[in-house]
Amino acid sequence: MNRSELRERLVQLILGGELNLTSAEAADKGGLSVEDGQRLWRALGFADTGDGVAYGDADVDALATVAAALDGDVLDEQTIFQMTRALGTTMSRLADWQVTTLVEQIERDVQAGRAETRLDAAVVLAEEAAPNLEHLMIYAWRRHLAAATARMEALGAADEELLSTVMTVGFADLSRFTSLSNDLDDNSLGALVENFEIRASDIVTAHGGRVIKTLGDAVLFVSDDPAEGTRTALDMVKQIAKRSELPNICVGLATGSVVSRLGDVYGPPVNLAARLSHVARSNRVLVDSATAAAIGDEFDTRTLPPRPLRGFGNISPITVSERRGFRSR
Incomplete structure (x- = not known):
């Protein structure tokens, strides 16, 4: 195949068929008005295509x-389009992540002589690996959906409790990231960020918490239990400090009522955790008074002099560390 044929083959493999319909034709076949079809397309995160041919049978099915x-x-x-928007946002980020990872594989395949060009390697991956990845993606979604449903059910019967609940929020931030990033090339910077995100996420998950989002040089996570959230933060500091290829981190923890919405969390504890991480020394964990009161005497704590934290006035951060002789779980 020539380059044009390979490119067309790759698109067909990914989308499951040819693109031979305009937006109006696809909407008509799918049983929606053109306006609702465009609304769905935008909710999924795609730009308007005008009168161009850009749709196929898979789009009609959707x-x-x-x-x-x-x-x-x-x-x-309202629920249908909210769910569609959440799906589009999530899948856009997932697709970017997957393509970035696959590009590295493709480069290795070309360099090793397993494929003549990047397009050849991409077509092979789409033919052989994509079906299994799609199956795994659906499996992971179902497992996460079951876990999220269980969390909601455990919150309580009151409707207002389903989206607002008390959590411990953690914000782990890489120290000196801005100056460090200026000294690294793009590949090294990308590898550092990925290394940090993977290790931090694994530690959070091992302690029963959830990563809400990663921000390059920071990870936002939540825990249902303040003591377990504190163990998570201390373990993160300990494990990442051992890695010579990673800079030190600063972690802030705050406990209180947060609102869960579209996969994110909002509320004063989220902002306070971020503020505390920004004033923490390297490889230190700072917590607010609510977290300190909830964790009991399992940890050593020390109240620091008050300092201004944007949006919260003068706050006395509290350092927390493992009590001597105590081993984290």
């Missing part, structure tokens, strides 16, 4: 699925 949901009695219109 439109038909939304049309059937809108005609049904289970989900209302």
